Amino acid sequence: MRYLPLTPADRIAMLAKIGADTVDDLFIDVPEAARLAGPIEGLPAHASEMAVERHMSALAAKNVSAGSAPFFLGAGAYRHHVPASVDHLIQRGEFLTAYTPYQPEIAQGTLQVLFEFQTQVARLFGTDIANASMYDGSTACWEAILMAARVTRRGRSVLSGGLHPHYGEVVRTMAKFTQDDIISLPAKMVAEADDAAVIAAIDDKTSCVVVQYPDVMGRIPDLAAIAEAAHAKGALLVVVVTEPVALGLIEAPGVLGADIVVGEGQSIGVGLQFGGPYLGLFGCREKFVRQMPGRLCGETVDVEGKRGFVLTLSTREQHIRREKATSNICTNSGLCALAFSIHLTLLGGEGLARLAGINHARAQATFERLTRISGVSLMNDAYFNEATLILPRDAREVVRELADRKVLGGVSLGRLFPQGEGLRNGLLVAATETTTDEDIEAFALELEAVLEGASA
Missing domain, CATH: 3.40.640.10 (Type I PLP-dependent aspartate aminotransferase-like (Major domain))
Incomplete structure (x- = not known):
């Protein structure tokens, strides 16, 4: 049973108080093209609970999760081990x-x-x-x-x-x-x-x-x-x-x-x-x-x-x-x-310093290996566990191709700055204590294959 405590008169009084004629006036900042005028086209009107569960599970299975593949994403959200x-x-x-x-x-x-x-x-x-x-x-x-x-x-x-x-x-x-x-x-x-x-x-x-x-x-x-x-x-x-x-x-x-x-x-x-x-x-x-x-x-x-x-x-x-x-x-x-x-608290001051040191070392290993690939260079003079690689082609395309190969290989600067000038070949790569030598090698081999495929 729905609970609708407001009467039409209540709504009219509230709208009048804030200077709005209709409820739609509250959404004027949303572009008209982005507003729904009715049910979403193509979405079934109803389905059984089991059918919806199966459908949603199938959609979720298409994702490449952080723990199931080499993971080098950062840009403000980082994969660390949580005890x-x-x-x-x-x-x-x-x-x-x-x-x-x-x-x-x-x-x-x-x-x-x-x-x-x-x-x-x-x-x-x-x-x-x-x-x-x-x-x-x-x-x-x-x-x-x-x-x-x-x-x-x-x-x-x-x-x-x-x-x-x-x-x-x-x-x-x-x-x-x-x-x-x-x-x-x-x-x-x-x-x-x-x-x-x-x-x-x-x-x-x-x-x-x-x-x-x-x-x-x-x-x-x-x-x-x-x-x-x-x-x-x-x-x-x-x-x-x-x-x-x-x-x-x-x-x-x-x-x-x-x-x-x-x-x-x-x-x-x-x-x-x-x-x-x-x-x-x-x-x-x-x-x-x-x-x-x-x-x-x-x-x-x-x-x-x-x-x-x-x-x-x-x-x-x-x-x-x-x-x-x-x-x-x-x-x-x-x-x-x-x-x-x-x-x-579990880390303590010394533990945090050790964790930070491991992160930096893992990043160093990552960039040392990736910059051995032809056409790939490191932009940064200094970094902690994240830095920008300069690729020989648009990083957005590279990221998508890496994802198809089950490697989450960083965040393209073109995605972060779609209007930015001269940023499209930048790839932001992060490594943490969860990054293994096997992850680094898999990333390097797949990145090399993607870049060689584009130049072939």
């Missing part, structure tokens, strides 16, 4: 069913987990504080830009050409509703990050400059130099980290002058999961704490002097008036934050 203990612990009832800790007296476990998670993220990022997680990395990036605008009272943001284009799209989409001025620098397929272009774009109206570290092509920008230039103009440096394992080897952004550090926590504890749910990380300087979005858990003592945990700051619209909120994204990905925290 079985992580999945075991997050499925315990007290964690799996826990929700927002509105009542601290009955939510001490949830609050403690979030407090420890915050501590881990702050130490990882080199920031004074971190919040109790965000929805994902891309929305955390946008929240950082909003925060920088509140802190500086400016509305102009500069996005590095090395920022993941999907993050840039999220920022530009959200900025349509805030009238923020977003300056997106072009992506260039060059050996080193174009720090000079980023610095040149900062002026007296800039609220923040957003730089990815390592960037989307695997390069490592000079954060200290960019931070100095930004601060000289009264702007903030926002750093985006899509591969937090890299911070086991390279310096933390906060130590290099970043004011706000955001990122995607998927690499640690969460897994690929067909694209989500993922986990947004957010850290900043302590002096900006009251402008930080999300929530902050704190440690205190109760009336008997016993250690306890509370929500110290809650600046989301769930807790306070909408116009006072620093964020209207309510999801804090608590279960994914727990998975991240468990995995990072």
